[in-house]
Amino acid sequence: MYGKRLSNNLTNPDMMEEAHSWNSAFRMAEEEYGRKIRLQKAVAGPVPPQFTDSPMSLPMGANQVYRDQQPTDSFQIREYDDHYTVEMDRHNPDDGSALAHVVTDAAAYTAVAAIGAAAVFSGGS
Numbered sequence: 679m680y681g682k683r684l685s686n687n688l689t690n691p692d693m694m695e696e697a698h699s700w701n702s703a704f705r706m707a708e709e710e711y712g713r714k715i716r717l718q719k720a721v722a723g724p725v726p727p728q729f730t731d732s733p734m735s736l737p738m739g740a741n742q743v744y745r746d747q748q749p750t751d752s753f754q755i756r757e758y759d760d761h762y763t764v765e766m767d768r769h770n771p772d773d774g775s776a777l778a779h780v781v782t783d784a785a786a787y788t789a790v791a792a793i794g795a796a797a798v799f800s801g802g803s
Contacts, residue, residue: 693714694763695716696717697764698717700717700722704753707766710766712765712767713765713766714763715765716761717762717763718760718761719760722762725744725755725757725762729745729746729753729755730744730747731743732744732745732771735771738756739758740756740763741759742756744757746770749770750768751766752767752769
């Protein structure tokens with residue numbers, strides 16, 4: 679767990695690597711926390727059955743978000759119209775680790791949301 683680095687590719691599709699199967703997407707994603715791997719729906723098929731809807735995840739433009747049931751080293755799948763993204767997080771927010779997830783896995787997203795909220799509440803644009 680501690681040997682993995684934290685990726686900086688966030689949601690930029692140009693920085694995402696492409697996988698050609700669910701297995702290769704999972705192998706690639708587990709090399710680095712937060713590393714987003716893109717997988718075309720045409721080659722992937724449906725979301726694997728061990729993944730369930732993730733009510734605690736922010737969609738970030740996705741149609742649906744799924745997670746496995748692992749409390750740590752947890753995979754997240756975001757489903758878009760024509761592709762999925764796969765990434766590994768340190769903590770699964772759906773498993774009671776929401777605060778740990780926000781601090782370690784979603785810190786960049788939280789910072790962006792906080793800056794946006796501050797701009798709205800301060801009257802900025």
